[in-house]
Amino acid sequence: MPTRLLIIADTHLPLRAKALPEEVWAAVEEADVVVHAGDWVDVALLDELEARSARLVAVHGNNDHGVLRERLPLVAEAEVEGLRLGVVHETGAKQGREQRCDAAYPHLDVLVFGHSHIPWDTTTPGGLRLLNPGSPTDRRRQPHCTYLTAVVDDGGLGEVTLHRLPPRVPPRG
Template sequence: MRVLLVSDIHSNFQALEGILKDAGEFDLALNAGDIVGYGPDPRECIELVRRLNIISIAGNHDFAAATGDTSNFNPYAAEALSINRSLLNDNDVSWLRSLPHAFRQSVEGVRISVYHGSPCDPLNEYVFPAEAERRVTDFLEYAKSDLLVLGHTHIPYVLKTPKGFMVNPGSVGQPRDGDPRASYILLDVEEKVIEVEHRRVEYDVKEVAKRMEWLGLPRLLSLRLFSGW
């Protein structure tokens, strides 16, 4: 079975289209949260995710868009979320509110779990690569999983242990590992065997930044798209 893993789309429709075109056909798609926030096209991203039946969990930005609570956000993220929220209709907000905070499914005998932050704090905990290496075994045991998918940091990694895999597909819409290309993962899963491929895709950053500027989104957020930080 071919499985697409994405996370942190952040209202970047062009980046999302780019990775979908690059990925080609897949049997299952999982999104580790944060469809909205930061970028210029939250509605378009939600519509595409729903149309393609990409199974999604809530990220902290999705939760904030659903509730209107940005008290834990920095000023740039809060301003962007406010603008994103103004672009959504009631159906979009209701759908975001319905998103679960975790997803679990067995695929070809492989137990897969998806969280935005971590199994211990699904919405908000940041598990950066160094900490991921230290805690991978504990997390896999805690989540009772053979493959654990996390998001939130916007930094991709693939960790393999005797207990299984822990991966972060990175960010589709706002990478922060120094590479501005959209980031995602493809899995081939067959009879409890997992093959993991991390991919990067170029897209028209200038066009997205131009649209962000037109909407009045914080300039810092559009500048980050060019550097990948």
């Protein structure tokens, strides 16, 4: 049976939003593995994701301090159905990213990263798949807040889907 992944990063709670969108929480409930590529900001989301997800693979980001840095690594690696998955917050500038990641992570099949808030899906010359889900709460200069879902089947990464969230409506008052 395929393994379902939910991939998020740069949630910045509660600075950019009060909570994750309900659509993302529904995806948490459906996922077999939740991947978070850092910039949580507050430990409450980590606690909630640990409680509500079947399996969490996560790292801290540059905006995470204190308890988040104590509980989360800079780089995480996991095997999912034979797929060698890595997670890191930052990979550096867009220029040269593929070559840097090939050199730094030659043993991985997929590397998930965050930081830029820009969705990214490429395969390096060395065959490493690079995925950035964007942000479900802080679109910055992107047209939409986003996250990714993916399927792992028989040791390979199958369908990867970029989900665009509807714009948040500010409360009236």
